[in-house]
Amino acid sequence: MSPIAPPFTPESATKKVRLAEDGWNSRDPENVSLAYTPDSRWRNRAEFIEGRAEIVAFLTRKWAKELDYRLIKELWACAGERIAVRYAYEWHDDSGSWFRSYGNENWEFDASGLMRRRFSSINDLPIREADRKFRWPLGRRPDDHPGLSDLGL
Secondary structure, eight states: OOOOOSSOOHHHHHHHHHHHHHHHHHTOHHHHHTTEEEEEEEEETTEEEESHHHHHHHHHHHHHHSEEEEEEEEEEEEETTEEEEEEEEEEEOTTOOEEEEEEEEEEEEOTTSOEEEEEEEEEEEEEOGGGOOOOSOSSSOOTTSOOTTTTTO
């Protein structure tokens, strides 16, 4: 399958968003980093990251802290080489406290479809374990699992 590259249509952007979700749900930092240009630049919360090595280090730290991580992404808008996404993910810390993190991302891609810039804003909401909505087995979200809009998030 050829990479999904700009200019994006709503259909191709939706596929690109799902591929990104699947990658992040794998929790494999090395593999996830390959979706980004070697010199990719990020802002994640208040952290600034540049290049694949820093992406791998960031994701390794992230998934060591955010245990049982499950993510859903949804396309918000797209134009040309840019995609805007909203997302939510659930995780718990090492003390067993659960959180749902809500965020928005702005993505910019190079001509080959690798992400060269990612800007992410995120808020964490403490939740009770009983209030979790993302309960599929770790890994890829099943195709029949509701998305964010279906869940009222």
